[in-house]
Amino acid sequence: MFIRIAQSFNTISRSIIAFLILDIILITTMLPWNIVVMFTDSFSALSIPMLALVAVVAYTISAPALAAAFAAYRDSPIMRYGENDDVRLRRNHTYESIAAVADPYWSVEEENRTARPYLRAYVSLFGRSLITSLMFGAILAVLVEALCLALSSPNGSVVAAVLMALSAITVVAHMTALNLIVEFPNAHYPAILRNGFLLTAAKWPFALLAMIVLAVYMGMMLHWPWFMLLFGTGLVFFFLYHCVEHITRHVVEQMIAEES
Numbered sequence: 001m002f003i004r005i006a007q008s009f010n011t012i013s014r015s016i017i018a019f020l021i022l023d024i025i026l027i028t029t030m031l032p033w034n035i036v037v038m039f040t041d042s043f044s045a046l047s048i049p050m051l052a053l054v055a056v057v058a059y060t061i062s063a064p065a066l067a068a069a070f071a072a073y074r075d076s077p078i079m080r081y082g083e084n085d086d087v088r089l090r091r092n093h094t095y096e097s098i099a100a101v102a103d104p105y106w107s108v109e110e111e112n113r114t115a116r117p118y119l120r121a122y123v124s125l126f127g128r129s130l131i132t133s134l135m136f137g138a139i140l141a142v143l144v145e146a147l148c149l150a151l152s153s154p155n156g157s158v159v160a161a162v163l164m165a166l167s168a169i170t171v172v173a174h175m176t177a178l179n180l181i182v183e184f185p186n187a188h189y190p191a192i193l194r195n196g197f198l199l200t201a202a203k204w205p206f207a208l209l210a211m212i213v214l215a216v217y218m219g220m221m222l223h224w225p226w227f228m229l230l231f232g233t234g235l236v237f238f239f240l241y242h243c244v245e246h247i248t249r250h251v252v253e254q255m256i257a258e259e260s
Helices: 002-029 031-038 048-075 085-097 115-152 157-183 189-202 204-223 225-259
Strands: none
Touching (some): 002 031, 048 115, 115 189, 157 225, 189 204, 189 225
16 A cells, blocks of 8 residues: 555656646747736837737747647646556557557657657647647737727727637637647648637537636736746646647547548
8 A cells, every 4th residue: 555655646746847847848938928928017118909919929929839738738648647558558559550640749768758758849849830820820919909999999898898709719719729730730721720710619618618727827927927837837738738628539539530
């Protein structure tokens, strides 16, 4: 019994350390977004619409770090604590046998590592995730600028509420698209864009959960940014990933079934 307790304690400790390492890496790989959120007062000379545009641009170019984090939550054994080793090995074997689905981003030799495989996944996913983010970022920029105009209008409260809802849906659709990039390395961009919105609408309960997770993240970033950056980012994105993964899961399963 004591041996099992010691083994469980060791595994939990390694998981906590892995999340802390991921937090530190995300501080760097999401640097533009982190700077804008943490030093918003430094941009006080900008108008509200221009500040909103800067925030959207910073978010867009920081999004590839999220794609690499999704790859970590997908394949890192340390971050899938509690999963049976046989289940993971069977899933990885299935991924490797299906050409349309991405191979595991973590190798067997790197089961206990975090930084190196994450950075390799970041480099591998950067180009496709950035292009995808630019497409969603352009849509989000239009919505956010229209929202700023609506808020400045005396009778624009209803329009502002609609635009805010559309902006939230676009962000979740973007997260869904990033996970599709992680799962399907050869998918075409129009299909990624289209399915990002369609899957988000079809799986709206999980999309709503993702919005709640993102709201918690933004609230923490605005009020306790250093605590969030150092201790909470990796964990919050972990919950975000599982919301998004439930949105895209049936597509992955369908692809595997068809290819098999």
